[in-house]
Amino acid sequence: MPEIFKTQVITVDAAHPDAGAIEEAASIIRRGRLVAFPTETVYGLGANARDSMAVSTIFVAKQRPSSNPLIVHTSSTEEAQALAARWPPEAEALAAAFWPGPLSIVVPRSKKIPDIVSAGKPTVALRVPSNPVALALLRAARVPVAAPSANRSEKISPTTAEHVLHTLDGRIPAVLDGGPALGGIESTVIAITSDGPMILRPGLISPAEIEAVIGPVRRSDGTHSEEVSDLATPGIRLRHYAPQSPLILVNAANVQKRLAKLFSKLSTEANRGYITLSEETKVGYIGYRTLPDFEEGLLVQMLPDSPQGYAEQLYAALHTMDAAKVHRIVAEIPPDDDDWLAIRDRLGRASLYGFKDTHS
């Protein structure tokens, strides 16, 4: 059992974080303890990356398997580079183009980073976040900060301080509440390997944006060469980001038929959740007028029709579904193109059957 804490909530202004509040959080990190903090992707759970004891408490608080490595956050490219044993030209170009921002770059690890951070791998994932609160915290802490998402392992990632408290209240010393994490889903993870760059996890930075900077990149499809499986991201193979109730993906074209079938199997008292992209489908089947809405046992979350807007709201929608204790969630499958790659990835791993849509 982890030490039981009363989790302290430290509130800061999102755009102009108060120096006193930031210093309070930074001093907790410097003392080898954990602080959850907002980034532009989701909330992270931070520890001093140079301190293996501190980092080990992240794995305990999250119940995260020690085989899943952490991303190390710094306040500048220079500090990140100092944690790499090698800093290839592609890493430099990507850092110049996307940092501060939602891209994590996997490069050979320097000895300054303890084994536990990288789950024993010879590499380390590095990122300079752009969220003003995250940057202020990193500057004040004056140490690199290892931070996975601030949720219990395999639960939905948090985009607000309240979401963090849902699964970590009493398990961590503090959360820095700087308002919602606006990106909404995790960073893109790219490895710079000796045979070229490879996207290990799709995220807020799209393959097209990356290719515009460094040319063609490979995408991890789960079938790895030996070198890459050494680099590969364990987190991407698991069912992950899952809500408590089963989530089933359906093609938008079949949605009316599928909803009728999937929901008809539930008892009449059971709450149902429906995540849709289109007003038209929703009105066609359900006939509700205002959203989000919870009437007669059906909770509808209509998410924006753009990948950015959808990403921003996806996890909050799943958290809402959990809070409403729905028994089943049906979500429409977003378009099959690169712009929706990261969203499809997260939905696929939140769902029971992935994209098959073959169940009846």
Ligand code: AMP
């Ligand atoms: P999380 O912080 O929970 O969003 O997960 C971070 C992601 O980055 C996980 O999927 C990790 O497996 C991945 N990651 C972190 N460090 C490395 C590394 N050295 N090599 C490959 N993947 C990594």
Ligand code: MG
């Ligand atoms: Mg995570």
